[in-house]
Ligand SMILES: Nc1ncnc2c1ncn2[C@@H]1O[C@H](COP(=O)(O)OP(=O)(O)O)[C@@H](O)[C@H]1O
């Protein structure tokens with residue numbers, strides 16, 4: 115008599131199956147450890163900068179002259195946060211608005227092409243957005259408030275770039291509204307707007323918040339578009355029309371020639387960016403989990 | 409592992425001594441070919457089958473009947489160890505198929521499954537052409553000679569009566585066949601490997617009456633060459649084709665073998681009241 | 693709202709078409725760039741782009757497929773290894789492309805000594821598209837009906853051949869969709885390439901040569917080359933056109949494949 119207690123999926127004794135498993139596990143370990151590898155490499159490359167100027171100096175130095183031992187990262191961090199914040203503030207209502215329109219108000223013949231259009235927009239390369247900003251948007255702003263390449267231009271381009279993502283994510287979460295609740299609302303005599311405001315939007319809050327957070331993480335990491343339209347002057351902007359430089363633009367501009375401690379500081383900014391993005395994505399996941407049962 | 413305390417004897421004449429019935433319909437030839445001894449099956453903590461002991465002869469058709477959920481499918485999947493695919497499933501006891509010890513961890517499952525064909529309730533041809541459906545099992549088991557494959561393919565299709573219907577479109581999609589044709593193709597696919605045993609899990613219940621009749625005739629035609637174990641809800645069919653029959657029932661939430669014997673005896677002179685009730689359609 | 697979007701999009705495309713259409717000519721696709729790209733064509737750039745994408749997909753595909761098969765067919769849904777790999781891939785999908793660029797520069801260019809080359813760029817992009825490939829392939833494999841697996845097991849198929857002969861062919865449409873998504877993402881990428889594959893606009897002699905991708909060409913022309921706008925418009929149109937063609941091709945192929953080829957292959 116035997117008691118069988120096989121592992122999850124028992125493979126045969128066949129050589130080929132053992133080979134397959136070994137192969138699959140090695141593929142998966144490469145894929146699974148990729149993130150760990152990336153973080154490890156960034157830390158490794160950042161280590162010299164973290165030990166010599168030390169992280170405090172990134173926030174207290176007066177200027178960014180990496181060849182002359184002045185490593186102020188804070189204006190760039192401010193640029194990143196300001197452009198991202200502005201873009202999210204604009205894109206969130208617009209994105210949710212388009213999503214509500216496509217999901218609730220648009221007739222079928224309009225909703226489908228609308229969705230396709232948004233998907234198409236989501237697939238446009240960032241360098242094309244940046245180029246368009248450079249040749250169309252910046253001259254426009256320049257006529258109004260020179261120099262044109264500015265925080266405002268960056269915010270506008272970023273808004274356009276994250277709008278499709280926000281809208282698609284928001285549509286996905288609106289589509290999950292509980293049909294029973296909708297029927298109940300209809301039975302209570304709610305109109306379309308009433309249902310939307312009192313039933314759908316509150317129940318989708320988690321999904322919408324997640325959409326916003328993911329859009330923010332996308333905007334934080336965006337490089338080419340902001341690099342091309344923001345003017346790239348290292349300063350704390352005093353108005354929307356001042357040029358700024360973001361962390362990402364800084365890396366893209368300087369890595370090709372940076373060496374020694376300068377290079378290491380740039381990797382620190384990359385690490386900082388990565389941590390910001392990971393925490394945003396993490397909190398998006400958390401929000402989805404935590405609010406699902408409310 | 410905890411041993412199930414339940415043995416199948418509270419009602420006296422139940423399952424345990426199910427071998428070598430007195431007036432067998434098909435002549436038993438020596439030792440039973442397929443022998444299950446005190447088989448228990450658990451899905452996680454839940455027991456699905458308790459203490460099933462059953463002997464099946466080399467030649468003939470054994471019908472398993474009983475209400476849904478009484479563990480008939482589970483029993484079939486123990487015999488070819490498809491239970492391995494369900495992570496939470498645990499089987500205890502002993503199953504012997506010919507000279508193979510089925511449940512032994514040392515048994516080569518692939519060889520075992522080559523010798524035991526299985527037909528499912530829903531026809532499940534692969535999404536390939538008819539030819540590739542039939543050829544791939546042979547190739548998998550090391551037969552690469554195309555002439556040999558073609559010869560086997562033709563004889564298997566003739567055996568299931570499909571040759572005349574599909575010989576001119578062997579390279580078209582198997583999924584384009586009708587349900588009955590698909591089921592016969594699945595039987596042909598199993599026959600390609602020349603198995604000893606055919607396990608059939610309600611092979612007719614997803615088919616229309618015409619196809620169902622076709623498949624039934626086919627099963628009858630195969631009875632001389634294969635050990636056939638068939639699950640069916642159609643009692644009339646079981647009575648028509650089976651040499652032996654076994655009744656399963658759920659008691660205390662666990663599937664059990666209630667009665668087993670020659671089909672004629674089980675259907676005409678059931679020894680157990682549950683069998684009688686089930687046969688007469690009072691319950692079930 | 694939708695109108696706003698429509699106007700945005702129409703403005704963008706219309707603007708590009710208006711200024712770029714004049715630059716589209718036969719010469720654009722066959723000639724090398726002259727005067728830092730102000731004149732001439734983009735032939736070497738197209739070749740480099742193709743090579744970078746080739747390296748990217750050729751390395752990413754096996755790893756992606758292998759991992760997807762492991763996640764869908766071998767590990768349990770709740771096992772901690774599967775969960776770990778899945779989590780880490782989800783996070784990886786959100787990592788900004790410039791961070792991939794940093795990693796690629798540090799690892800492929802410096803540590804492995806590949807320098808600024810098509811190889812480094814392709815490998816960096818491979819890391820970037822891996823999560824997309826794995827996610828789509830895993831979902832495709834999970835969508836293959838369970839009956840096929842049971843039938844294959846009952847016929848004594850080994851796990852290896854069940855995967856190779858049955859599950860992967862049955863999942864081809866999903867695999868193709870993932871492939872196209874990844875390809876599009878890689879083609880659109882710029883930031884990860886600036887300091888991995890480099891700027892050189894010559895015809896690449898080998899994979900270890902530096903090569904300029906199309907997106908980088910657009911960036912360089914518009915930012916660093918005064919008077920390069922004309923060719924930049926044309927290149928942007930080519931890039932968008934390529935992306936559209938790829939997507940349309942994927943849709944068409946997906947429909948055809950599911951309808952016929954797969955059934956009789
Ligand atoms: N994969 C499974 N996981 C958990 N329980 C199962 C599984 N398959 C079957 N069972 C349980 O085992 C019992 C017997 O099922 P089954 O063998 O399919 O019965 P039958 O084929 O006689 O209708 C049922 O109670 C069923 O719920």
Ligand SMILES: [Mg+2]
Pocket residue numbers: 480481482609
């Ligand atoms: Mg069943």
